Amino acid sequence: MDCRELEEYLYEQIPLSKTMGVQVLNAGWDEVKLTAPLRPNINHRDTVFGGSMSAVAILAGWALVHVRLRQEGIRGSVVIQRNTMNYERPISGDFTALSSVGDSAEWQKFVRILKRKHRARIPVNVMLFSEGRKAGLLEGHFVALGAEAS
Amino acid sequence: MDCRELEEYLYEQIPLSKTMGVQVLNAGWDEVKLTAPLRPNINHRDTVFGGSMSAVAILAGWALVHVRLRQEGIRGSVVIQRNTMNYERPISGDFTALSSVGDSAEWQKFVRILKRKHRARIPVNVMLFSEGRKAGLLEGHFVALGAEAS
Numbered sequence: 615m616d617c618r619e620l621e622e623y624l625y626e627q628i629p630l631s632k633t634m635g636v637q638v639l640n641a642g643w644d645e646v647k648l649t650a651p652l653r654p655n656i657n658h659r660d661t662v663f664g665g666s667m668s669a670v671a672i673l674a675g676w677a678l679v680h681v682r683l684r685q686e687g688i689r690g691s692v693v694i695q696r697n698t699m700n701y702e703r704p705i706s707g708d709f710t711a712l713s714s715v716g717d718s719a720e721w722q723k724f725v726r727i728l729k730r731k732h733r734a735r736i737p738v739n740v741m742l743f744s745e746g747r748k749a750g751l752l753e754g755h756f757v758a759l760g761a762e763a764s
Numbered sequence: 765m766d767c768r769e770l771e772e773y774l775y776e777q778i779p780l781s782k783t784m785g786v787q788v789l790n791a792g793w794d795e796v797k798l799t800a801p802l803r804p805n806i807n808h809r810d811t812v813f814g815g816s817m818s819a820v821a822i823l824a825g826w827a828l829v830h831v832r833l834r835q836e837g838i839r840g841s842v843v844i845q846r847n848t849m850n851y852e853r854p855i856s857g858d859f860t861a862l863s864s865v866g867d868s869a870e871w872q873k874f875v876r877i878l879k880r881k882h883r884a885r886i887p888v889n890v891m892l893f894s895e896g897r898k899a900g901l902l903e904g905h906f907v908a909l910g911a912e913a914s
Contacts, residue, residue: 627808630816633783658777664826664844665819666780672815694814698848 615681617641624673631673634666638677639710643685646678649710661704667742668699671752674711675738679756682721690728690758695735697754709744728758765831767791774823781823784816788827789860793835796828799860811854817892818849821902824861825888829906832871840878840908845885847904859894878908 617638624631624638635654640647648670655666672694679692715721715738728734735757742750767788774781785804790797798820805816822844829842865871865888878884885907892900
């Protein structure tokens with residue numbers, strides 16, 4: 615799944631991603647990297663609305679699990695179960711969201727459980743950056759449902 | 765501050781609120797109640813995108829502190845510092861977000877610190893409902909900055 619394919623999928627399936635101006639910069643196994651501009655996400659302080667920071671971070675986390683399952687040849691549907699979000703500094707321009715999962719053993723365990731029980735949970739971290747500085751951190755737990763081979 | 769005034773403020777200052785179709789049902793001292801429809805917030809499973817659930821909950825939490833400060837005659841700017849969010853069940857229609865703060869002593873302490881130090885933090889809980897059932901819970905910490913009498 616390349617950047618453009620993921621971007622089109624997001625725009626079609628989650629239209630708020632388009633409204634927020636999200637673009638996909640990387641859709642790889644190790645990370646998904648999204649970017650969004652200030653303007654559609656602006657708040658009363660002329661910085662990025664916290665809800666947009668959370669939403670873009672959730673998209674980046676969700677997309678990483680989605681992309682990896684596709685690469686594994688597994689058709690599973692991914693949803694968020696819970697998250698914590700720290701807003702570390704205000705963002706007054708474009709920002710990026712960079713997602714990652716733990717080590718390979720953790721991922722393999724997730725896939726094993728998903729195949730056996732058709733439901734498994736995986737933690738994903740997403741860092742937000744703007745102007746070269748970290749601006750926030752989301753720690754999310756995502757659940758994959760179903761595990762048919764595609 | 766009545767519902768309409770808050771709604772106009774949100775639409776103007778945080779345009780994503782308008783895109784998400786947020787409407788203000790109550791803007792009182794005890795609670796702020798917002799509602800939003802499925803359509804602009806839909807995801808790949810035809811339910812409400814987790815990022816929209818978070819964003820509407822953050823708005824409801826933010827608005828309650830904003831409304832209360834206005835009623836206290838304090839001009840302070842409110843931002844979110846951190847939150848946890850639990851997505852308890854999928855939402856497949858309209859949903860509401862209902863925010864509340866702790867007891868009166870907690871609020872008074874917050875106002876006292878804000879007036880003295882021009883910065884204070886307050887926890888706010890926001891419950892999400894759809895079709896009469898609880899669908900999620902956000903526990904947020906908001907920070908108010910500045911405390912000039914208006």
